[in-house]
Amino acid sequence: MPDLTTNTGGIRSPNPFWLASAPPANSGRQIQRAFEAGWGGAVWKTLGVPVQNVSSRFGGLTIRGVQGAGFNNIELITDRPLEVNLREIAETKRLFPHNPIIVSLMVETEAEWKDIIKRSIDAGADGLELNFGCPHGMCERGMGSAVGQEPAVNERITGWAVKYSTVPVLVKLTPNVGNIVPHGMAAKRGGAHGVSLINTIKSIIGVDIDRFVPLPRVGGLSTNGGYCGAAVKPIALHMVAALAREREFGLPISGIGGVSNWRDAVEFILLGSSTVQVATEVMLRGYGIVEDMTDGLQQYMRTHGFERIDQMVGKAVPTYSEWGHLDMNYETVAKIDADRCIGCQLCVAACHDGAHQCIHPQEGTRVPHVDESECVGCNLCQIVCPVPGCIDMAQVENGHAPASWNQHVNEGRALRPKKGAH
Amino acid sequence: MTAHLPPQRSETVFEDFKLPLLHDAAVAEANRCLFCHDAPCINACPTHIDIPQFIRKIATENVHGSAKTIFESNILGMSCARVCPVEVLCVGACVYNDLHQPPIAIGRLQRYATDEAYAQGWRFFEAGAPTGKRVALIGAGPASLAAAHELRRLGHACTILERRANIGGLNANGVAPYKMKADRALSEAEWVLSIGGIEVRTGVNAGTDVTLESLEKDFDAVFVGAGLGADSALGVPGEGLPGVSGAVAWIEAMKLGTVDVSTVRRAVVVGGGNTAIDAAREARGLGIPHVTMLYRGLQDGMSGYAHEWKAALVDGVEAEWQAVAVAIEGDGRVQRVRCVRVDAAKRPVPGSEFTVEAELVLLAIGQSKLGDTMAALPGIRVERGCIRVDEHGFTGRPRWYAGGDCTSGGQEVVNAAAEGKAAAHGIHAELTGNAKAGSKRHA
Numbered sequence: 001m002p003d004l005t006t007n008t009g010g011i012r013s014p015n016p017f018w019l020a021s022a023p024p025a026n027s028g029r030q031i032q033r034a035f036e037a038g039w040g041g042a043v044w045k046t047l048g049v050p051v052q053n054v055s056s057r058f059g060g061l062t063i064r065g066v067q068g069a070g071f072n073n074i075e076l077i078t079d080r081p082l083e084v085n086l087r088e089i090a091e092t093k094r095l096f097p098h099n100p101i102i103v104s105l106m107v108e109t110e111a112e113w114k115d116i117i118k119r120s121i122d123a124g125a126d127g128l129e130l131n132f133g134c135p136h137g138m139c140e141r142g143m144g145s146a147v148g149q150e151p152a153v154n155e156r157i158t159g160w161a162v163k164y165s166t167v168p169v170l171v172k173l174t175p176n177v178g179n180i181v182p183h184g185m186a187a188k189r190g191g192a193h194g195v196s197l198i199n200t201i202k203s204i205i206g207v208d209i210d211r212f213v214p215l216p217r218v219g220g221l222s223t224n225g226g227y228c229g230a231a232v233k234p235i236a237l238h239m240v241a242a243l244a245r246e247r248e249f250g251l252p253i254s255g256i257g258g259v260s261n262w263r264d265a266v267e268f269i270l271l272g273s274s275t276v277q278v279a280t281e282v283m284l285r286g287y288g289i290v291e292d293m294t295d296g297l298q299q300y301m302r303t304h305g306f307e308r309i310d311q312m313v314g315k316a317v318p319t320y321s322e323w324g325h326l327d328m329n330y331e332t333v334a335k336i337d338a339d340r341c342i343g344c345q346l347c348v349a350a351c352h353d354g355a356h357q358c359i360h361p362q363e364g365t366r367v368p369h370v371d372e373s374e375c376v377g378c379n380l381c382q383i384v385c386p387v388p389g390c391i392d393m394a395q396v397e398n399g400h401a402p403a404s405w406n407q408h409v410n411e412g413r414a415l416r417p418k419k420g421a422h
Numbered sequence: 423m424t425a426h427l428p429p430q431r432s433e434t435v436f437e438d439f440k441l442p443l444l445h446d447a448a449v450a451e452a453n454r455c456l457f458c459h460d461a462p463c464i465n466a467c468p469t470h471i472d473i474p475q476f477i478r479k480i481a482t483e484n485v486h487g488s489a490k491t492i493f494e495s496n497i498l499g500m501s502c503a504r505v506c507p508v509e510v511l512c513v514g515a516c517v518y519n520d521l522h523q524p525p526i527a528i529g530r531l532q533r534y535a536t537d538e539a540y541a542q543g544w545r546f547f548e549a550g551a552p553t554g555k556r557v558a559l560i561g562a563g564p565a566s567l568a569a570a571h572e573l574r575r576l577g578h579a580c581t582i583l584e585r586r587a588n589i590g591g592l593n594a595n596g597v598a599p600y601k602m603k604a605d606r607a608l609s610e611a612e613w614v615l616s617i618g619g620i621e622v623r624t625g626v627n628a629g630t631d632v633t634l635e636s637l638e639k640d641f642d643a644v645f646v647g648a649g650l651g652a653d654s655a656l657g658v659p660g661e662g663l664p665g666v667s668g669a670v671a672w673i674e675a676m677k678l679g680t681v682d683v684s685t686v687r688r689a690v691v692v693g694g695g696n697t698a699i700d701a702a703r704e705a706r707g708l709g710i711p712h713v714t715m716l717y718r719g720l721q722d723g724m725s726g727y728a729h730e731w732k733a734a735l736v737d738g739v740e741a742e743w744q745a746v747a748v749a750i751e752g753d754g755r756v757q758r759v760r761c762v763r764v765d766a767a768k769r770p771v772p773g774s775e776f777t778v779e780a781e782l783v784l785l786a787i788g789q790s791k792l793g794d795t796m797a798a799l800p801g802i803r804v805e806r807g808c809i810r811v812d813e814h815g816f817t818g819r820p821r822w823y824a825g826g827d828c829t830s831g832g833q834e835v836v837n838a839a840a841e842g843k844a845a846a847h848g849i850h851a852e853l854t855g856n857a858k859a860g861s862k863r864h865a
Contacts, residue, residue: 065453065481342520345459361460366517386456387521 002301003308004294006040008274009194009252010168011100011127015040016265016309017293020256021104021129021172022279023075024287028088032095037287038294041100043196043277044089046077046131047116048106048143053079058283059205059216061231068284071229072205074216076137077106082116086123093124100126102170106134106143110160117164127167130158130192133174133199135226145199148174151186158190168193170254173239176202180239181246188251195243196254196277198236200226229280233258237271244272244317261289262296269309270316328408329400329416332377332393334359334370340390341367347381347391355380356420372396376420426588427608432676433599436707439733440504440530440601448534452481455526458517463528466515468840469496473512477531489539490546492532497547497571498564498839500540501593501610503532504602506836509729540613549619550577555853558583558641560628563591564835565647565826567614568842569815569849574617576850581621581641583628588678589615591649592827593835595674598700600707604677629795638799638821643849646809646817646824647842650832651790656692660750661785669693669701669786676704686781688712690759692747693786694724699731701784702739714778715741718764742778746770756783792828806831815845816852823849 004015019025019034019042031042053075061070078085089101103125107116117128132154134144147153154171161169171187173180175198187195202224206215214222236257243249255273259265260281268276281289306312336347336359343366351359358374359381370381382391403413443451455477463473472491479488492499508514508529516525539546555578559566562584570580588594594607615622626632628648637644653668655661667675669691675681683689689710691702694717705713715734717724720743724731742761746768749760763774791807801819803810808831815823825841827833850856 065450342517343458343462344456344517346456349457349459366462 002298002306004040004298006274006309007252008168008254009127009170009192011041011102011170011194011275013040013100013275014098015294016269016273016275016297017041017290018043018100018102018254018275018277019282020277020279021045021131022283023073024279024282026078027080027085028092031088031092031101034282034287034290035092035096035099038290039099039287041102041126041275043102043104043129044085044125046104046106046134047082047085047120048077050081051076051079051137054218056216056218059225061205061229063231068229068280070205070227070231071280071283072200072203072216072225072227074136074218074223074225077104077131077134082119086119089120089123089125093126102127102129104129104131104172105161106131106138108141108143113157113160114164117161121165121167125167127170127193128161128165129170129172129196130161131172131199132157133172133197135174135176135200135202136224145174145176145202148172148183148199149177151182154183154186155190158187158192162191162193170194170196172199172256173197174199175235175239175257180242181249184243184246184249184251188249192251194252194254196256197243198232198239198257200228201232201235203227228257229284230258230260230264233260233264233267237267240268240273241271241317241320244314245320262293262300265293265297266300266312267316269312270314271320272314272317274309274313324406325404327402328405329398329403331396331398331400331416333372333375333396334377334381335392335394336368336370336381337390337392338365338367340387342387342390343367344386346384346386350380350384358420374420427605428679430680431604431678432680432708433603436599436603436704438600439598442537443527443530443534445534448480448531449483451527452477452531454518455481456517462515462517463512463526466511467495468511468834468836469499469502469843470840471495471499471512471532473528476535477526477528480531480535485535485538486542486544488535489544492536493539493546496836496839497568497614497843498593498610498835499532500536500613501564501597501602501607502836502839503529503536504606505593505597506834507727507729510727511834511836540609545616547571547575547617549574549617552579553577553853555579555642556581556640557643557645557849557853558628558637559645559647560637561591561647561649561826561828562586562589562611562622562624563647563649563826563838564593565649565828565838565842565845566591566645567611568839569645569647569823569825569846570620570842571614571617572843572846573849574619576846578642578850578853579619579621581623583626583632583637584622584624585627587624589622589624591647595677596670596697597677597835598673598704599677600703634796634799642853643821643823645815645842645845645849646796646822646828647826647838648792648795648828650827651792653785654788654790656747656750656785656787658747658749660752660756663750663752663756664754665752665756665781666750666783666785668789669697669784670789672784673697673701673704676708681708683708683710683782686710688714688778688780689782689784690714690716690747690778690780691784691786692716692759693788694719694726695786695788696726696730698784698786699724699726699734699739701786703730703734703737705782705784706734706737706739710782713739714780715739716745716747716759716761716778717741717743718746718768720744745776747783748775750783756780759783789832791831796822796824811841811845812848813844814848814851815841816848821849821852 021043063069103120132148138144139146255268476491793804797804826838
């Protein structure tokens with residue numbers, strides 16, 4: 001049985017699946033039920049000065065009938081009294097001593113940080129997560145992403161937290177920046193033991209086109225919220241990988257952003273995360289999803305011969321490269337398996353209208369023909385094909401030695417003739 | 423016209439065999455559609471509805487646009503959604519069949535969009551600028567309704583002559599009630615007529631009440647959409663006994679009024695086509711305990727659709743294969759059918775006689791063809807009772823066009839709709855002096 005235990009900056013967890021700081025980690029009873037269901041750890045919904053929230057608070061994005069493919073919220077940090085949260089943290093730790101509770105925090109002054117850190121650790125926190133990421137409501141008050149977008153402020157407050165904490169400190173980063181690396185580096189300079197990312201992305205989830213009000217609607221008004229859910233995974237993966245491959249960085253990463261199943265978790269781990277945090281999928285389906293996440297991850301590890309999570313962490317980072325290093329002479333063409341093809345010709349429409357006009361209908365059969373001399377190997381046909389395994393992007397042995405653009409420019413290496421560029 | 427139907431009719435006991443899709447289910451099903459390029463379903467539809475497009479519009483909740491796409495190709499899209507044998511047309515052509523997944527429920531999606539159009543009272547088409555031309559249409563069934571509607575869009579005045587008291591043709595009088603009831607068909611006919619400028623004369627027999635020559639004289643063109651005639655007879659002794667009826671006549675009586683089957687314990691339906699299967703399913707649905715289909719061939723030789731026969735089996739219909747009726751017997755009314763087995767060449771097998779008890783016998787062995795009435799006019803060619811036409815519905819005699827069952831011998835509503843529309847364009851081209859593209863006249 002593969003070992004799922006993890007260590008993120010000194011925070012040990014029986015498995016890499018944590019509840020993110022969000023509505024599913026709002027109260028003791030919730031987190032206790034999550035641990036019962038099999039979640040490894042939980043990041044307690046951000047403590048600070050309790051807020052008051054609005055209704056409604058959430059918006060869902062439906063794509064081709066799939067509800068909640070994307071999600072956003074305008075909910076703020078905890079609205080519960082601090083004493084209640086602290087009492088429930090202590091109670092939950094007593095009931096589940098082996099499941100880490102990371103307490104998310106967001107306050108303003110150094111004195112406030114010092115006080116809330118002490119009280120959280122006294123309650124039993126195994127780690128702290130500094131909420132420098134919330135993109136709505138709190139940032140207007142000088143907190144959340146207002147901190148995360150300013151490396152100097154990030155570094156200073158991280159420094160306070162590290163100074164007053166006796167448990168590991170993670171800094172939760174906002175994706176609402178042009179380049180994530182300086183912000184991760186600021187957290188590192190402040191002494192953080194790790195980072196977690198991404199927080200939500202500033203967004204408007206939609207518009208009520210009959211009432212002329214953006215969503216979610218609060219009476220006659222709306223406001224921008226934080227975008228999350230399955231649809232944000234590509235953005236999150238990039239930011240995680242951008243930090244993971246940064247030589248000077250080197251801090252543990254807790255990956256967040258659209259993790260909905262074990263496959264997503266594997267992707268985050270391969271790009272450098274040692275744990276992953278989940279909120280939206282739990283909000284849409286409940287805590288029970290963790291059973292498949294654990295089971296699927298273990299089966300994946302068995303298939304690939306991994307015995308421990310740390311053997312997987314960052315495994316795909318070295319192959320995340322720059323465009324200039326890609327082999328220009330690597331060539332693929334689409335091959336359609338006539339026996340599997342069902343004749344929908346989505347590839348014909350996609351290639352003709354959206355790519356390079358090399359897939360054509362043929363007389364006497366619904367199976368299209370690929371003009372390989374024109375095929376640029378773009379993948380679009382494979383992406384639209386509804387039949388698994390029907391279109392293969394086959395490598396062409398073209399006899400050209402590998403050559404990247406950089407090698408071509410700097411060393412004069414020969415590139416193969418262009419295709420589809422006439 | 424719906425007011426002419428009695429509210430209590432035998433057909434009203436039937437419920438829909440295929441249930442309507444509610445909004446969420448329709449959107450979910452629409453989202454499954456792959457939006458195929460050069461989609462096979464379009465080619466399988468005689469009216470070439472742009473099916474992927476109307477389905478995509480359901481997915482985006484543009485139901486108005488969806489219905490418009492349907493009606494643009496087939497003004498009878500509401501009834502076709504219910505009565506089309508989609509299993510052998512669009513749905514049968516869906517590429518999901520090849521993926522071993524359930525094909526898109528195209529008929530039910532079409533019903534979703536078109537029912538909404540009717541419920542909302544949407545109108546999509548207006549009559550064209552008047553051309554001053556007048557067209558007579560014989561028959562008020564699907565072919566003539568489709569032709570008249572298209573002719574009106576092109577600006578020609580229309581007059582429909584219908585021998586019955588009601589319009590709608592087979593859609594009103596013959597469609598199995600678990601697919602569509604007569605009131606729905608009449609609503610459709612009225613909806614089609616609402617484009618305006620279509621005069622309807624019921625109770626008029628073209629050829630007798632009004633001569634063909636006078637029609638030719640009074641109108642600029644004539645479209646013949648007369649359908650089929652009376653049920654064919656078996657030609658066996660006892661056929662005239664009470665309790666023996668043509669299936670089409672019996673179905674019509676059930677749909678427009680009432681038939682009393684309270685004393686019928688056993689019914690025999692003679693035939694193996696879709697009318698026979700319909701009649702058998704309807705007889706079971708009306709509560710007749712034992713319904714036996716008598717067919718001279720084997721199951722795989724039936725002209726009725728396999729999916730319809732399968733449904734009949736589920737309904738509890740039984741069959742006697744390779745059997746023909748040789749006599750119908752009874753004391754004052756039918757009591758039994760004497761039968762004999764036949765071999766593969768339809769020859770009676772000596773000594774194989776048997777008897778089936780029956781208080782109701784329905785004959786579904788075909789209908790008479792009305793084409794010969796038209797053969798009186800030189801230039802109109804009739805073969806086996808069917809009027810021969812080209813792809814524009816042209817009969818060979820200038821200004822005479824035809825479509826629907828009187829040309830095909832009996833096909834689907836959707837075929838009649840397609841033929842009527844094509845003929846409208848043929849008529850328009852001739853009346854306005856424009857050449858018909860690709861015309862291949864037989865004359």
